[in-house]
Amino acid sequence: MKAFDHAAAAAARTHQDSLTKPPGSLGRLEDLAVFMAGWQGRDRPRLDRAQALVFAGNHGVVAQGVNPFPAEVTALMVRNFRAGGAAINQLCRIAGADLSVVPLDLDRPTVDFTQAAAMTRPEVEAAMTAGAEAVDPQADVVILGEMGIGNSTVAAVLAAATFGGAAVDWVGPGTGATGDILSNKLRAVDAGLALHRPETALDTLAAFGGREQAAICGAIRRARQLGLPVILDGFICTAAAAVLTRDDPDALAHCLIGHESAEPGHRRLIDCLQKQPILSLDLRLGEGSGAAIALMVLRAALSCHNDMATFAEAGIG
Template identity: 55%
Template sequence: MPAPFTTLDEFRTVLAQAPAPDAVATAGAQDRNSQLTKPPGALGRLEDLAIWYAGWRGTPQPQINTPQVIVFAGNHGVCAQGVSAFPPEVTVQMVANFQHGGAAINQLSKAFGARMDVHALSLETPTADFTQGPAMTEAEVIDALQTGWTAVDPQSDLLVTGEMGIGNTTSAAAIATAILGGEAADWTGRGTGVDDAGLAHKTEVVAQGVALHATDDPLEVLRCLGGRELAAMAGAIAAARQHRTPVILDGFICTAAAAVLAKTQEGALDHTVAGHLSAEGAHQKMLDALGKEPLLNLGLRLGEGSGAALAIGVLKGAVACHSGMATFAEAGVSDG
């Protein structure tokens, strides 16, 4: 469906008016969970995940049949500052790899039965170098948010957003510094694998950008320091909320995009869970700031949505147990 906003203020209103989970479905799922053939709490977080999922899907006995993975790609003008170990051309090359089914995220999407879509956002026109001026105009950031919004299939029952964009850990670190506080060094990591000198330079670039674009408005932070793919992920996560589609967040870059929503509107990420803990150093601190506990910790730092796609299996397992197990009454088992 068309995005219901054409300005950042209108997007802010959309976030403020986002729907809540279905309280009746949540209560029904909690009641069902208490009757399943297992000791109370025996499935740990799987029980909480299933109840959370049921509330957002509006049914006490849900299923996951149509997960969607969307990978957004963008190029960053700040790469002119030499912040990445790889050239920007790699973004275009990796998009082709996604489209031909050759990347890790293709395999993981297929393994967990997810439809996968790829959206390249104006790769021939990188964002502006945010050490020199705002990364995007309002029209450009709105266009990216709208691309993310309309990319979400309303019929999907679970969403993963991934990204590709050389330089985007620099953008994510700048966003985190600006909206979560602290110093650039607290949030800046090695990304594609820069050496110590490269990390020091990258940290200075992040600090320059944050100092140049001082603002308390998270959406302005996204415009001035973000990238098209980060804005698209934010738009997709917001759209999923409108459809009551639960979201599994990926790593450092995806979480930075999601943090913009969380700091714009309290509770904006209630329909999301953290899929994994990335090996990008500041991801744990970012998750802590958002109150999210990751489902997996496998040392991944690939991006693409890979860690979140793996976590589809965890959520599918939670929902399968919740909805498929017999109750004590159905199984003829004494519940004590």
């Protein structure tokens, strides 16, 4: 696993302080440029090639009535992504990211985690491998997103298993759950937590699923091996990523959180990870949509860092 290059980050900070502005006046844009420098190992980080990955999976827990939409919608949305009709397609286009959609055995949902483990260890490992293999080694940054009917329930139980608490602490409306459907989500998460007591990251993914969450973890680990910065999307993506901290508290050091979503558990999750989201726009779509918008902010940070004149170049001072 590659480590943060402190020398490159220090050089980037020195360069920031030489630009034609008061030191620190660009706020987090300066910090983002330094973060990128440290992970790319160059004082002038670049974003020539941005990759967006959306992983899709189906979940057996949908049988518990946790979602107002049927599982068939997952495949329909994958078709929409590939046809260019979804929000993430438009956002990637204007953010300058190459989008890849990776469906994972949509015709074979995971097992209902209220009844048994959602996946076997080989199934988890296969999904993680698919996520790792999807990462482009030539990318300068990787954006991660997901699609899967029922996966906000999975995210809630993963967050609870990782950081503690009960269903009420993590469950939110997801795609619009209210009334009985919301009650079903709460019951399903508490039932899963009572049935399974995993301790490692792999066992947590096996207990609760899903394949897209495991693929996200695989992509994050591969990006770390390559030294690629990662932008996580909202609650579901962040909850999947957080599972990796069960094995290694530093597992997400190369990851930015693109935005704080409107899903109520996300703020608590962000606090547990001790990270700061780039944006807060009340999004709750998934798909990597918030991460794609955050990429535009990251581009702004690097444009200022790389293209502004220094005081010496401008003949000032």
